[in-house]
Amino acid sequence: MKNRSIFVVVAIIVSLAGSVALYAQDDATKKETPPWLEGINMPPHPENLSPVMPLKIFMENGEAIPATLTEDIPITLVADTAIFDAEPPAQYNGSDIPNAKWSRNAAVSWFFIDWEKNKNVPASSTQQLALNQMVVTPINPTGKGAITCHIGRKMRYTDPVTGKTRGTFANASVGHDARVLDITPPTCGLEILVEGGRSGTFWVAENPPNKYPLPKLADVYFSGALINEADPGAILAVQGLELGAGMVVPPEKAAVKVPAGSVLKIKVNGEDNYKLDNTKLKYGICSNASGEPVPVSAINATEIALAELELPENPHFYVDASDVSGNRQVLYVPLKIK
Amino acid sequence: MKFWNRFWFVVAVMFVCASVWPGYAQDTTATEEEAPALPESVDMSLGVVNSEYVMPEGFRGKDAEEGDLQWLEDVGYLMAENSDLYNVDANAIAESAQFEGPPNINWEVKKEDESGNLNTESSEDTNVASNPCNITDPGYYQVHNGGARQVSSAGGAEGDAVGGTDEEAGGSATATTGAEGEEGGEASGAASTVTAQQRVGIEVHDCTSPDVWIAFQEGAGNINMAESEEALKAQMVGKIIENMGQPFSTDSKDFEDASYIFIEEGKDEERNSIPWEKTARLSIAGTLFNERGAPKYESGKLNSKIDQKEYTNHVSVIGGEDKSIKGVYVRRNVPFIIAAVSTDNGNKRASAGEVEVRIVDANDKEVERDGDAYLFRVPNYPRAEYKDQPDYYFTTSAADKDGNLTTIRMPLYIVNTQAAFEGGRNQ
Numbered sequence: 117m118k119n120r121s122i123f124v125v126v127a128i129i130v131s132l133a134g135s136v137a138l139y140a141q142d143d144a145t146k147k148e149t150p151p152w153l154e155g156i157n158m159p160p161h162p163e164n165l166s167p168v169m170p171l172k173i174f175m176e177n178g179e180a181i182p183a184t185l186t187e188d189i190p191i192t193l194v195a196d197t198a199i200f201d202a203e204p205p206a207q208y209n210g211s212d213i214p215n216a217k218w219s220r221n222a223a224v225s226w227f228f229i230d231w232e233k234n235k236n237v238p239a240s241s242t243q244q245l246a247l248n249q250m251v252v253t254p255i256n257p258t259g260k261g262a263i264t265c266h267i268g269r270k271m272r273y274t275d276p277v278t279g280k281t282r283g284t285f286a287n288a289s290v291g292h293d294a295r296v297l298d299i300t301p302p303t304c305g306l307e308i309l310v311e312g313g314r315s316g317t318f319w320v321a322e323n324p325p326n327k328y329p330l331p332k333l334a335d336v337y338f339s340g341a342l343i344n345e346a347d348p349g350a351i352l353a354v355q356g357l358e359l360g361a362g363m364v365v366p367p368e369k370a371a372v373k374v375p376a377g378s379v380l381k382i383k384v385n386g387e388d389n390y391k392l393d394n395t396k397l398k399y400g401i402c403s404n405a406s407g408e409p410v411p412v413s414a415i416n417a418t419e420i421a422l423a424e425l426e427l428p429e430n431p432h433f434y435v436d437a438s439d440v441s442g443n444r445q446v447l448y449v450p451l452k453i454k
Numbered sequence: 455m456k457f458w459n460r461f462w463f464v465v466a467v468m469f470v471c472a473s474v475w476p477g478y479a480q481d482t483t484a485t486e487e488e489a490p491a492l493p494e495s496v497d498m499s500l501g502v503v504n505s506e507y508v509m510p511e512g513f514r515g516k517d518a519e520e521g522d523l524q525w526l527e528d529v530g531y532l533m534a535e536n537s538d539l540y541n542v543d544a545n546a547i548a549e550s551a552q553f554e555g556p557p558n559i560n561w562e563v564k565k566e567d568e569s570g571n572l573n574t575e576s577s578e579d580t581n582v583a584s585n586p587c588n589i590t591d592p593g594y595y596q597v598h599n600g601g602a603r604q605v606s607s608a609g610g611a612e613g614d615a616v617g618g619t620d621e622e623a624g625g626s627a628t629a630t631t632g633a634e635g636e637e638g639g640e641a642s643g644a645a646s647t648v649t650a651q652q653r654v655g656i657e658v659h660d661c662t663s664p665d666v667w668i669a670f671q672e673g674a675g676n677i678n679m680a681e682s683e684e685a686l687k688a689q690m691v692g693k694i695i696e697n698m699g700q701p702f703s704t705d706s707k708d709f710e711d712a713s714y715i716f717i718e719e720g721k722d723e724e725r726n727s728i729p730w731e732k733t734a735r736l737s738i739a740g741t742l743f744n745e746r747g748a749p750k751y752e753s754g755k756l757n758s759k760i761d762q763k764e765y766t767n768h769v770s771v772i773g774g775e776d777k778s779i780k781g782v783y784v785r786r787n788v789p790f791i792i793a794a795v796s797t798d799n800g801n802k803r804a805s806a807g808e809v810e811v812r813i814v815d816a817n818d819k820e821v822e823r824d825g826d827a828y829l830f831r832v833p834n835y836p837r838a839e840y841k842d843q844p845d846y847y848f849t850t851s852a853a854d855k856d857g858n859l860t861t862i863r864m865p866l867y868i869v870n871t872q873a874a875f876e877g878g879r880n881q
Contacts, residue, residue, distance in 0.1 A: 148542050149542075150540065150541075150542055150556070151556075151582075152540060152556060152557060152559060152581055152582050152583050153536070153540055153583050154582075154584075155534075155584060156534050156535075156536055156583050156584055157534075158499050158501065158534050158535065158536040159499055159536060160497075160498070160499060160536045160537050160538045160540070160541070160546070161497055161499055161538075162497060162498070162499045162500075162652065163499065166497060166652065168495055168496070168497045170494070171494070171495070219520065220566070220570065220572075220655070221566075221570045221571060221572060222572075223564050223572035223596055223598065223653065225560075225562055225564075225574070225577075225598060225600060227560060227600065227602075229558045229602055229647070231554075231555065231558075231604055231647075234555065234556060234558055234581060235558075235579055236558055236560055236579045236602075238560070238562075238574070238577045240574070260604075260645075262602065262604075262647035264600065264602050264647065264649050266598065266600040266649065266651040268596070268598065268651060268652070268653040270520075270596075270653075270655055272519065272520070280519065281519040282519065282521055283519060283520040283521030283522065283655065284521060285652065285653045285654075285655075287495075287497070287498075287651050287652060287653070288495070289494075289495045289600065289602075289649035289650065289651040290494045290495060290649055291494070291602050291646070291647030291648065291649045292647070293645070293646060293647050
């Protein structure tokens, strides 16, 4: 009997606590202000009539926009909405809009949103296009993105309540979800340091950026005392290499010159315009400068003692990198032993 | 006692069940019921946060029924917006819908050109629902807020991707976009981008006085003054546009052929001040601004006077014995021409127009040209020596369409050539 009473009391306390917790959660949710609405004291809906109209966007040829796009490849899109009609809607949400007239041209904005970064890029075109058209070129790969189109047009109508003319905007907007495939190989380089603080660095930059059609091109930049002993701060550029699996720097243009018997400290600079596949990243010294690298040093060694290697006649540094989409870069840079 | 124990036991069990049930009920209905369709877009409110510098409807004669905001150039205003898309939860978008992450919020300013096209002036991806907006050139604008947010309907992406998307940037490359693999259409439970937008029309009023350049060029020998004047004007129009109203040179050597007065909004850091703190810069360059004919380049800041009702500005330059510019000194018996051009920030100083320049006496009676040029045969300077000779002034005035004004009135002194100038310039 006593036990049952205790159980009853405990049950009541538990249930009360549960209820309080649930209500508290609800209240917290209601009161919480997200950071983007800090200081905003405005209702979420317009005070006066402002019609939201349907909008469709599609490819120039009338087909649906693909769900997968490719970086740097432009697509021409078309927007279709009654905002481009000769007259504004005469009704909205079942109510009449008396004497509705457009009073300005339509304004159109297109964006590509990268949802992974929550950043957008406005689309713009130097081509002369119709108002409802836009060339969209996704320049950054993403697994989660969207093309959005926003159209608005000023209109006037007679307010049925006051009988006065009023200006407002008709709006239309829509989003199309799409991911963007990466077609740009990584742009990795190395930093080499020898005893005495002398170093040599080379890195890769896509140039021109966002080039299409393929192949992508890149410049390889060199700097440091191991490149140019007389002027270690100078930057030497080897231009116009095809960015990909066969990037060979000719020895007459640039080389990393290290003293015989040095111990080299090597650091890789992994770069990609989207996501580098770190599991496939390889670098070191190799015996060849074409095809697959043939390593003569331990792969990805951060320290290499030249005296412990059987160096071939024309050794090269190499960086073999791939991104998660499978784009591959293999860069060969001549190594000269002084 | 036994009865009451049983009674309380039953009540407690019912209460516990009643407390816990709604939570479970919510979850089960969310997963079992068919996901409601998501809208493609929702509406949005957009406006300016209260400011005493928002002008009343009908300001400067604008159509009050159009519903546009009346702003002054160079005054910053705070814009704010709201939409169901920015809520904490997505219930207002669709029943049981969930937001996948924070919204993407873009602020855009478009300006209407002469053909009525609205061209983008600025576009900012801020991801915040308020934005300071300072428009520095007059004209008709639209401020646009475009919002978008990933929303999933029930049964799909629930719980996968809620929260900050920034953290995901370095993660897996696997696309989680619901629409992937489909072309158009929305899959139940998939994440879709829902949009919202709103615009506000804004008349931005000009509060800046026009820039004015005045050139004085003396002629000699057989020079065709009419041709010289046309060439001078054409050259001035080209240079005032190219230099956005600012002096084309600060080197006095560049002003040997003609002397210039430049009145303009000022150096880059002086431009676009708020309307009631506007200044202008007066620069003089050449040989005609002192009685000795010494070449000079001088520049200084002038205050501008604002009309407290219309917020128009007036820059006034008055020369005289007690002023920083005493006057313009020309030689007797040497023909000279005056040309003036003006440009305005109303069209971003993209064009320039000719401005009338007059030479008048103290009674405001205009002095006529002698053929193609002005020519004075009798000196009136020094004034103490030629008291019987009339005072002369040159005047010019440039106004923009909103009524901002730049005026100049300056004494014109006719110098005895033999006394002051011989064989050309300064002696």
